[in-house]
Amino acid sequence: MNSKNALLIAAATVLLQCEQSDELTIPQFPDGGLLRSGQLLSRDQLLMFEGMYTVPQGVPLFGEQVAVRTSPGTVSVLSEKNAGFSVLGAACMPDRRVVVEGYWQYPMLLDAGLVRLFVGPSEFSDALCDGETPDPDTSFELDGHFGSDSEFPRQPLTLRWSRQLKPWRDRFFTVAHHGACENTDHCGAAPNSLESIRLAERVGSNAAELDVRITRDGIPILFHDPGLSRTLVRGTFCNGQVADLSLAELMGSCELRYGELIPTVEQTLDMMVNETEMEGVYLDMKVPGAVLPTSRLVVKLMAELEARNTNSDPSDDRKFGALVAITTDEVLAAWHETKAQLTKEGLPIPPCLAEKDAETVIAEGCVAWGPTWTKGPQADKVQLARAAGAGTIFWTINQSEFINEFLTVAQPDGIISARAALLFYRYQTIGTPPPIRPMP
Amino acid sequence: MPAHGRSLVLVALAASLSPVAAQAASGPPVAATTATPTVMDELSAPPAVSRVEHQATHRGFTFYPSMPELHAFRFAVGAFYDAIDPAVMYGFNVRVPQLSIDARYGLGSGFSLKGHLNTMLVVNEIMLGGAYAWRAGDWSIEGAMSFGVYYGRLAQFGFDAAQLAPEYRPEITLGYDFDTIALSLRGSLLLMGPERARVGDTWAGLDNSNAFVGHSEMLFVENTTRSNSIWYFGIGAMTTRAYYALWLLFPDSPALFTYPRVVAGYEF
Numbered sequence: 137m138n139s140k141n142a143l144l145i146a147a148a149t150v151l152l153q154c155e156q157s158d159e160l161t162i163p164q165f166p167d168g169g170l171l172r173s174g175q176l177l178s179r180d181q182l183l184m185f186e187g188m189y190t191v192p193q194g195v196p197l198f199g200e201q202v203a204v205r206t207s208p209g210t211v212s213v214l215s216e217k218n219a220g221f222s223v224l225g226a227a228c229m230p231d232r233r234v235v236v237e238g239y240w241q242y243p244m245l246l247d248a249g250l251v252r253l254f255v256g257p258s259e260f261s262d263a264l265c266d267g268e269t270p271d272p273d274t275s276f277e278l279d280g281h282f283g284s285d286s287e288f289p290r291q292p293l294t295l296r297w298s299r300q301l302k303p304w305r306d307r308f309f310t311v312a313h314h315g316a317c318e319n320t321d322h323c324g325a326a327p328n329s330l331e332s333i334r335l336a337e338r339v340g341s342n343a344a345e346l347d348v349r350i351t352r353d354g355i356p357i358l359f360h361d362p363g364l365s366r367t368l369v370r371g372t373f374c375n376g377q378v379a380d381l382s383l384a385e386l387m388g389s390c391e392l393r394y395g396e397l398i399p400t401v402e403q404t405l406d407m408m409v410n411e412t413e414m415e416g417v418y419l420d421m422k423v424p425g426a427v428l429p430t431s432r433l434v435v436k437l438m439a440e441l442e443a444r445n446t447n448s449d450p451s452d453d454r455k456f457g458a459l460v461a462i463t464t465d466e467v468l469a470a471w472h473e474t475k476a477q478l479t480k481e482g483l484p485i486p487p488c489l490a491e492k493d494a495e496t497v498i499a500e501g502c503v504a505w506g507p508t509w510t511k512g513p514q515a516d517k518v519q520l521a522r523a524a525g526a527g528t529i530f531w532t533i534n535q536s537e538f539i540n541e542f543l544t545v546a547q548p549d550g551i552i553s554a555r556a557a558l559l560f561y562r563y564q565t566i567g568t569p570p571p572i573r574p575m576p
Numbered sequence: 577m578p579a580h581g582r583s584l585v586l587v588a589l590a591a592s593l594s595p596v597a598a599q600a601a602s603g604p605p606v607a608a609t610t611a612t613p614t615v616m617d618e619l620s621a622p623p624a625v626s627r628v629e630h631q632a633t634h635r636g637f638t639f640y641p642s643m644p645e646l647h648a649f650r651f652a653v654g655a656f657y658d659a660i661d662p663a664v665m666y667g668f669n670v671r672v673p674q675l676s677i678d679a680r681y682g683l684g685s686g687f688s689l690k691g692h693l694n695t696m697l698v699v700n701e702i703m704l705g706g707a708y709a710w711r712a713g714d715w716s717i718e719g720a721m722s723f724g725v726y727y728g729r730l731a732q733f734g735f736d737a738a739q740l741a742p743e744y745r746p747e748i749t750l751g752y753d754f755d756t757i758a759l760s761l762r763g764s765l766l767l768m769g770p771e772r773a774r775v776g777d778t779w780a781g782l783d784n785s786n787a788f789v790g791h792s793e794m795l796f797v798e799n800t801t802r803s804n805s806i807w808y809f810g811i812g813a814m815t816t817r818a819y820y821a822l823w824l825l826f827p828d829s830p831a832l833f834t835y836p837r838v839v840a841g842y843e844f
Contacts, residue, residue: 244784244828244829244830244831245830318828318829320818320829320831320833321829361662365662367661367662508734508735509775510730510734510735510736510737510775511734511735511736511737511775511776512736512775512776512777512778513776513778514776534783534828535773535780535782535783535828536783537780537781537782537783538773538775538778538780540780541778541780545778554828555828
C-alpha cells in the first residue's frame, strides 16, 4: 500500500508544470538605425512634438488617438490600447528629413516592434534642421511605418497633431508603480531598479513610487519584499532577509531580474534629479527603521536643490519633490521619532505623505494623502485634503475603467499606476488639471 | 447501463449487504466450512468486486468516475492549497488554504448531480452541474459540466472591494481501479465571465478579461475504507490568469500562470 501510494505521488508530481518564463527582447534597428547618421534634436525642439495626435493610419497599433510627450532625448507615444507605448529618438538627417524612430511595446504582452516615422510637411523638418523650434499646427504629422518584432517596419503609421496637451508638468502626477512595469510584465527592467525608473519617464510617468527597506548596516535601499525571493533576485548566495545583509553583501551577491543591482535611495535620488526630468518620488517606507536614514537623505537633497535654485545660475534650477510615505502605524511612530530627532539636530522636517486617511495627513502636516484605490474614489475626502492644502495620489490603479472613474469622480492630483501610458492618455482625454501642486 | 454493469451493481449491492451472500451470488458455491464465519471473517473476506467498483456503483466517489445508485449521496469536506508565485501580486506571500465541500447525488444509469464549494471567506466559488460516467474493466471515464458563481469580497486591510462573475466548467475524468484505491486524472476548463469588480460604490469591468481563464490537471487518490467513507488527497497543476487566482484587482496581466495545487479531505 505504501509503495503504491508513493508511486501515485510520484506520478502526480510529474503532472506539475513549471511556468514558462518568456522574456521579450526589445527590438532595435541594426547598426543604430537612421538616428546614428543624424544630428539629434535639442531638448527644446523635442518639446514641440508634445500634443494629442489623431491616427489616420495605423489604428490597429495604438487606436484612433494618441498622446505624445517628451523627456530628455525621447519622444514617447502613449496610448490606451493595451497600455501601449512607443519610445523614439529624433534626429535631423543629412538630407534634411527629420527621422523619429525607435520601438513600440505592449507591456503586458510579448508584443513589440520597430517604428520609423518622418516629420512632415517639409517646412517643419527644414525648420528643425535649421535649429529652430516651430509651433506645431494641425498640418504637423509623423508619417512612416511600424513592424512586429525585429522585422523592418512596413505597416503604415501616421500621427497627425491635433491639439496641445492639458497642463501636466507641475500639476498631475502619473506616478510609476515601483518603476515602469509590474513583476509580471516584460519591460526589460526590474521593478525598483534605476533602469526601470528611467524607463518609467519614457513611458509617461513624471514621478515614481519606490519601496524602501534598510540593510543590516543601516543603508536605505529600494526593494519591495522583506525576503530575497527567487521571483525578484538572482544569485547563488542571494538568500535570506534584506535586513540581515549588509549593503556590500547585497551588492556582491544579488542581481535583480535583468541583471540590475539593487539601488540605494541615495543613488536613486541622485539619478532622478540629475538624469531625468521626473518631478517627484514617493518613498514608500516598508519598515520603520528606514524612516530616519531616508529622511536624512531627503533633507540633504532639499538643501542641495535649494542651493541650486537660489544661486545666480538659473540653468541648474531643478524642481523635485521627495515624499516620505507613512504607510503603517509603526512607520507613523518612527516618523514621530524622526521628526523629534531632526528637530533636535536643527534640521528641517522632510515633506511627508500619509496613506492612512485625510485626517492623518492634516494632523501630521503632510503635503499629500496616498489612499488605496480599493476603498473607492472618496471624492469628499480628496476635497477635504485639498482644502487643507494637501494633494491626493491614489495607489495603485491599473484597470482602465477604474482609471476613468477615479479621474472623473475624485479628480485627484495623481495616480500610481504601472500603466503610465494609459493613465497619461486618459488624463489628457478625460482628466481635470488639479488646482495645486501636490508635491513641494 | 450495460448488462455487465448492472450485474456488477447487483453484486456490489449484495456485497454491501453481506459479503458471503455476494460471493454466493457472483460465483461458485462457497465451500462448506466446519466453523461458523465470524463478523471479522466476513469483513476480511475478499469482496466479489473491488472496493472501488463497489463504491463507484453504490454511493459514488467525489472525484473518481462514478455511477451511483438513484438517490445515493456522497458528501466530502476537504481543503486545498495553491502555491501561487508571489510575483503575480506584488510579492504578497501569504497564501491561505481554502475549505472545499463536494457532493454527488446519484440519478441512476450512470448520471449524477455534482456540487462544489470552495471558500477562504474573501474568495468563494460555488458550482453545480451534472455528470455521466462509464466503466470498462478497471478503467472508467466521466464527463461533467458545471455552472456557478465566483465571488470575492474584502472589507478589511484597506479594501472595500468585491468581484463577481459567473463560471462555466466542463471537466473530464479518467479513472483507474486499484482495488482499494481509486486513481483519477481530471482535466478542467475554467471559463468565466463577464467579470465585474467593485471598489467603494464604483463597479467596472476588468482589462484583459477573457472567457478562458485557465485549465487544471489534477490527480486524485481516493482511499476506500471498510466503513464506506473515503479519504483522499491529490496534487496537480493549475494554469490560470492572475485575476482568477487572486481576484484582488491588482494583477492585470493577461498571461496564464502555472502553480501547483494540493488537496486533501474526507468523504462521508
